[in-house]
Amino acid sequence: xxxxxxxxxxxxxxxxxxxxxxxxxxxxxxxxxxxxxxxxxxxxxxxxxxxxxxxxxxxxxxxxxxxxxxxxxxxxxxxxxxxxxxxxxxxxxxxxxxxxxxxxxxxxxxxxxxxxxxxxxxxxxxxxxxxxxxxxxxxxxxxxxxxxxxxxxxxxxxxxxxxxxxxxxxxxxxxxxxxxxxxxxxxxxxxxxxxxxxxxxxxxxxxxxxxxxxxxxxxxxxxxxxxxxxxxxxxxxxxxxxxxxxxxxxxxxxxxxxxxx
Amino acid sequence: xxxxxxxxxxxxxxxxxxxxxxxxxxxxxxxxxxxxxxxxxxxxxxxxxxxxxxxxxxxxxxxxxxxxxxxxxxxxxxxxxxxxxxxxxxxxxxxxxxxxxxxxxxxxxxxxxxxxxxxxxxxxxxxxxxxxxxxxxxxxxxxxxxxxxxxxxxxxxxxxxxxxxxxxxxxxxxxxxxxxxxxxxxxxxxxxxxxxxxxxxxxxxxxxxxxxxxxxxxxxxxxxxxxxxxxxxxxxxxxxxxxxxxxxxxxxxxxxxxxxxxxxxxxxxxxxxxxxxxxxxxxxxxxxxxxxxxxxxxxxxxxxxxxxxxxxxxxxxxxxxxxxxxxxxxxxxxxxxxx
Numbered sequence: 001x002x003x004x005x006x007x008x009x010x011x012x013x014x015x016x017x018x019x020x021x022x023x024x025x026x027x028x029x030x031x032x033x034x035x036x037x038x039x040x041x042x043x044x045x046x047x048x049x050x051x052x053x054x055x056x057x058x059x060x061x062x063x064x065x066x067x068x069x070x071x072x073x074x075x076x077x078x079x080x081x082x083x084x085x086x087x088x089x090x091x092x093x094x095x096x097x098x099x100x101x102x103x104x105x106x107x108x109x110x111x112x113x114x115x116x117x118x119x120x121x122x123x124x125x126x127x128x129x130x131x132x133x134x135x136x137x138x139x140x141x142x143x144x145x146x147x148x149x150x151x152x153x154x155x156x157x158x159x160x161x162x163x164x165x166x167x168x169x170x171x172x173x174x175x176x177x178x179x180x181x182x183x184x185x186x187x188x189x190x191x192x193x194x195x196x197x198x199x200x201x202x203x204x205x206x207x208x209x210x211x212x213x214x215x216x217x218x219x220x221x222x223x224x225x226x227x228x229x230x231x232x233x234x235x236x237x238x239x240x241x242x243x244x245x246x247x248x249x250x251x252x253x254x255x256x257x258x259x260x261x
Numbered sequence: 262x263x264x265x266x267x268x269x270x271x272x273x274x275x276x277x278x279x280x281x282x283x284x285x286x287x288x289x290x291x292x293x294x295x296x297x298x299x300x301x302x303x304x305x306x307x308x309x310x311x312x313x314x315x316x317x318x319x320x321x322x323x324x325x326x327x328x329x330x331x332x333x334x335x336x337x338x339x340x341x342x343x344x345x346x347x348x349x350x351x352x353x354x355x356x357x358x359x360x361x362x363x364x365x366x367x368x369x370x371x372x373x374x375x376x377x378x379x380x381x382x383x384x385x386x387x388x389x390x391x392x393x394x395x396x397x398x399x400x401x402x403x404x405x406x407x408x409x410x411x412x413x414x415x416x417x418x419x420x421x422x423x424x425x426x427x428x429x430x431x432x433x434x435x436x437x438x439x440x441x442x443x444x445x446x447x448x449x450x451x452x453x454x455x456x457x458x459x460x461x462x463x464x465x466x467x468x469x470x471x472x473x474x475x476x477x478x479x480x481x482x483x484x485x486x487x488x489x490x491x492x493x494x495x496x497x498x499x500x501x502x503x504x505x506x507x508x509x510x511x512x513x514x515x516x517x518x519x520x521x522x523x524x525x526x527x528x529x530x531x532x533x534x535x536x537x538x539x540x541x542x543x544x545x546x547x548x549x550x551x552x553x554x555x556x557x558x559x560x561x562x563x564x565x566x567x568x569x570x571x572x573x574x575x576x577x578x579x580x581x582x583x584x585x586x587x588x589x590x591x592x593x594x595x596x597x598x599x600x
Contacts, residue, residue, distance in 0.1 A: 090483055090486070091480065091483060092475070092476045092479035092480040092483055092484070092546065093479065093480070093599045093600060094475075094479045094546040094547050094598075094599050095475055095476060095479055095546070099472055099475065099476065100476075102472075103472075103476050103483070103484065103487040103489070104473075104476075104484065104487035104488040104489045105487070105488070106469045106472055108469050112468055112469040112470060113463075113467055113468055113469075114467050114468060114469060114472060116467065140286060140290075142599060143599070144597075144599020144600065145599065
């Protein structure tokens with residue numbers, strides 16, 4: 001129980017009469033990678049927004065390291081060590097890697113002068129920690145020169161510098177090629193090796209299958225399936241399950257239109 | 262699916278990547294200002310070949326060095342404004358207003374240093390007002406500062422009834438000797454202006470304020486998400502612009518021993534041109550202080566150079582424009598915009 005960092009208990013979220021989440025329980029253990037799957041509108045992003053404190057749940061309990069928290073909000077979430085990396089708009093692309101990592105929390109001496117050497121050294125360390133190193137770029141390289149996967153590396157390095165225990169990656173590989181996805185996976189493995197947890201949101205099952213220790217599949221505001229990686233022999237099993245959900249939904253919508261006609 | 266399972270171990274050989282070699286990094290980091298320097302040197306070479314007799318006399322250079330400092334005090338802060346993704350067209354009126362404060366204090370018999378302090382205060386307050394208006398009024402800085410320029414200039418004319426102020430005793434003061442006399446043939450104000458430019462460059466590149474100006478101009482959403490008070494940073498750059506314009510007003514008044522109601526007006530276009538000729542792009546996020554200074558040098562030499570090269574004054578405007586356009590084309594080729 002001590003290893004459980006985040007525990008969301010029976011969370012609901014309703015907008016008027018519409019339930020976005022209808023009683024979801026979601027945990028993050030220390031050092032694990034959780035693959036959060038589901039179709040568009042399944043409730044993934046609502047759940048993540050509640051986790052990062054941007055959206056308040058209608059009901060339910062939030063526990064951090066076993067302690068119930070009150071007045072959960074974005075600042076509390078950050079204090080608790082939860083860092084969300086959104087796909088776009090996270091980085092200043094005309095600036096160096098160093099400047100992005102230390103954005104808003106520059107290492108400085110008296111009167112605000114930057115300790116450039118110390119920042120560079122620290123950036124080197126963070127980049128090495130997640131295996132984000134290469135012969136073609138250095139901490140002084142401009143982020144705009146990096147590939148999509150490498151940019152995720154900058155965002156992850158920045159999250160680690162903030163001493164996050166849980167890093168939430170919102171569709172980090174959606175727009176990326178296979179080699180770029182492999183780079184992001186490499187970073188994620190290094191982050192896990194350092195004892196931090198990751199919540200990986202995606203809808204490409206193959207992407208999530210290779211990296212996650214546990215899968216949570218959501219459907220229409222509920223957890224439809226929760227399985228450890230060891231319980232799922234092949235990615236195809238997950239795909240079949242999700243296709244089953246999709247078929248059910250499709251059938252449901254067909255009968256709806258049938259009733260209307 | 263094994264194909265995407267691992268990226269393989271990236272290796273690091275410290276100091277071996279190209280971006281880490283000092284000379285190469287220096288060139289990469291300063292490509293814009295080095296480009297501006299190349300343009301300046303090329304222009305001077307052409308002038309020198311066209312009329313070596315004129316361009317080898319020191320007098321030509323002292324006349325430029327007398328007036329260039331005034332522009333430099335405004336070019337450096339304007340780079341901050343443009344890098345932050347804003348623009349300011351109100352600095353000429355701020356310069357006039359701050360110069361007026363200086364002139365009033367000196368005219369009343371106080372020490373010119375006290376006058377300079379009053380001017381600096383006036384400049385910062387006016388800059389703050391402009392910044393607050395633009396940022397909290399959520400106005401376009403282009404239009405709002407244009408309006409402020411007219412309004413402040415109008416206020417100057419109303420207050421002074423468009424009369425100039427002559428400061429005949431200024432030349433005897435310690436402030437004059439320290440700030441704008443001539444030592445060994447060099448107008449001393451250029452030393453102060455260069456000191457200001459170097460300070461501004463450090464502030465821009467090696468200070469928290471400069472770092473935040475960069476990211477705010479680059480990606481305000483991201484800066485905000487990372488806890489930077491974007492609006493505060495924007496107001497600060499306008500205040501800094503006001504400070505620079507105030508120094509320009511003090512030096513201009515000191516050099517001429519006179520404050521004119523039009524003081525500052527002639528600087529609007531040359532200062533703007535200097536920033537862009539110097540290699541600061543219009544889109545925000547990056548900029549170069551030293552490039553701006555070299556741009557100011559280029560702009561102030563165009564006029565002197567063309568007349569000195571034996572062409573009639575009618576050519577000045579044409580070549581002014583030509584150099585600006587050629588510089589922009591050069592910088593366009595020299596730097597990429599990352600998105």
